Amino acid sequence: MRAARVTRPRTCAAPAMPAPYRPWPAGARARPLCVLTLRDVHVALGRGRDARAVLRGADLVARDGERLCIAGPSGAGKTTVLKLLLGLLAPDRGDVCVQGRSLAQWLRRDRLGLRRVVQPVFQNPLSALPPRMRVRAMLEEPCKIIGLNNPPHAIAEVLARVALPDRVLERHAHELSGGQQQRVALARALLVQPRWLLADEPTAALDPATGAAIADLLRDLSQRDGVGLLVVTHDAALPGLLDAKVAHLRDGRLSTPESADGWRFAEHAAWQAIGTAP
Numbered sequence: 001m002r003a004a005r006v007t008r009p010r011t012c013a014a015p016a017m018p019a020p021y022r023p024w025p026a027g028a029r030a031r032p033l034c035v036l037t038l039r040d041v042h043v044a045l046g047r048g049r050d051a052r053a054v055l056r057g058a059d060l061v062a063r064d065g066e067r068l069c070i071a072g073p074s075g076a077g078k079t080t081v082l083k084l085l086l087g088l089l090a091p092d093r094g095d096v097c098v099q100g101r102s103l104a105q106w107l108r109r110d111r112l113g114l115r116r117v118v119q120p121v122f123q124n125p126l127s128a129l130p131p132r133m134r135v136r137a138m139l140e141e142p143c144k145i146i147g148l149n150n151p152p153h154a155i156a157e158v159l160a161r162v163a164l165p166d167r168v169l170e171r172h173a174h175e176l177s178g179g180q181q182q183r184v185a186l187a188r189a190l191l192v193q194p195r196w197l198l199a200d201e202p203t204a205a206l207d208p209a210t211g212a213a214i215a216d217l218l219r220d221l222s223q224r225d226g227v228g229l230l231v232v233t234h235d236a237a238l239p240g241l242l243d244a245k246v247a248h249l250r251d252g253r254l255s256t257p258e259s260a261d262g263w264r265f266a267e268h269a270a271w272q273a274i275g276t277a278p
Contacts, residue, residue, distance in 0.1 A: 034099045034117060034195035036062040036085055036230065038254075041094035043080055054080050056252030057094070064195070067222050067229040068257055069239040072249035078232040081249070082198045085230070087114055099195070116146065119189035121199035125181035129173035135184055136169040142191045158187045161225075162217060179210040186217070196228040197221075203238060215241035239263065 038060040044051045054077035062068050070078045083089040084096045087103050096103045099117055106114040122128040130138060139158070143151035159166065162183040173181055182202065189197060202218065203211030219242045222229050229242060239246045239260035246263035248255040 033064045034228065035064055035097075036060065036118075036196065036228075037095070037097040038081070038084065039095040039097075041084065041091045041096060042252075043077070043084070043089070043091055045080070053252060055091075058249070058252060058254050060247065060254050062196075062228065062230055065222070065226045065228050067219070067231075067242050067244035069231045069233050069242065069244045069246045069260075070249055070254070071233060071236075071239070071246050071263065074234070076249045077252065078249055079200055081254075082120070082200055082230070082232060085196075085198060086118055086120055087111070112145070115194075116192045117194060118196045118198055119192060119194040121182075121185060121189060121197050121202050123201040124205045125178070125185040126173055126205075128185055129181060131173060133172070134169065135171055135173075135176075138173075138184065138188060139169075139191060142188055146192050148191070154191060155187075158190050161190060161221065162187045177210075178206050179213060182206065182214050183217070186221075190221070190227075194227065196230060199229065199231045201232055201234065203233075203235065211235075211238075212241060219243055 038058050041055050041058045042053070043055040044053045046052050058077075058081070060081070070081060072078050080089065084091060084103070085098060087107050090103070098106060098114065103114075133141075136155070139155045140151055143154055148154050155169070156166070159168075164180065164183050164187065168176060168180060168184065173184070176184065182205075186197075197218070199218070203214050206214060215238055218229055218231075221227050222242075229244065231238065231242065231244065233239070238244075244260060245257035246260055247257045248263065
């Protein structure tokens with residue numbers, strides 16, 4: 001008796017699910033490409049008469065190790081894009097893929113693996129850090145979750161990468177400056193050796209000088225370690241500090257990424273046109 005033919009569901013790449021993700025050693029010559037993809041994605045927030053279409057056929061391809069900012073007005077749906085790629089929100093229609101796998105596959109088969117590929121960086125680090133834990137415990141927690149063999153060494157190494165002294169390990173989040181809080185948040189994310197950092201206004205809660213220092217740190221981490229950056233921002237200066245391209249989100253769609261200088265010039269021209277309109 002012939003076996004019935006099975007129709008495979010639509011996926012972003014090969015339909016077979018590989019083994020759970022494992023962090024790739026720094027400096028390794030060959031590693032799987034990690035591309036973030038949105039294809040014809042539609043998302044509406046709210047219900048019934050209050051529903052509002054946020055994304056209307058949005059497309060995005062963020063290539064392995066790329067630095068890309070998403071700019072646009074408040075309420076345009078920038079944070080929604082990050083939530084989709086983190087698996088915190090499902091699209092109403094369209095495909096969302098991380099490293100060639102659909103989000104549905106990740107969430108069904110390997111949630112921890114997804115967190116080891118994409119890590120969030122929040123706008124307000126103080127609200128993202130556990131208030132009752134010392135920094136040492138905050139950093140030991142992800143080490144235990146992913147089973148690192150030598151947590152003290154890993155913690156010392158990641159503190160050096162984010163330029164924090166050892167003395168912060170015995171402090172609570174509220175005892176740190178805003179810049180130190182964001183560096184601790186970055187250290188937590190980096191401990192799992194992610195391929196991408198998805199940052200929602202990472203410098204908005206900081207003063208200009210501290211924000212610029214955090215931007216420099218993010219750019220250096222990306223350039224040195226190959227970590228991809230996808231950053232939501234309102235700050236016109238941030239793409240230049242990150243040496244990142246910019247995709248503009250308007251009317252539910254993302255523009256083709258362009259250089260930071262090209263984006264600033266286009267935005268300035270648009271504002272001039274509005275200002276001189278009769």
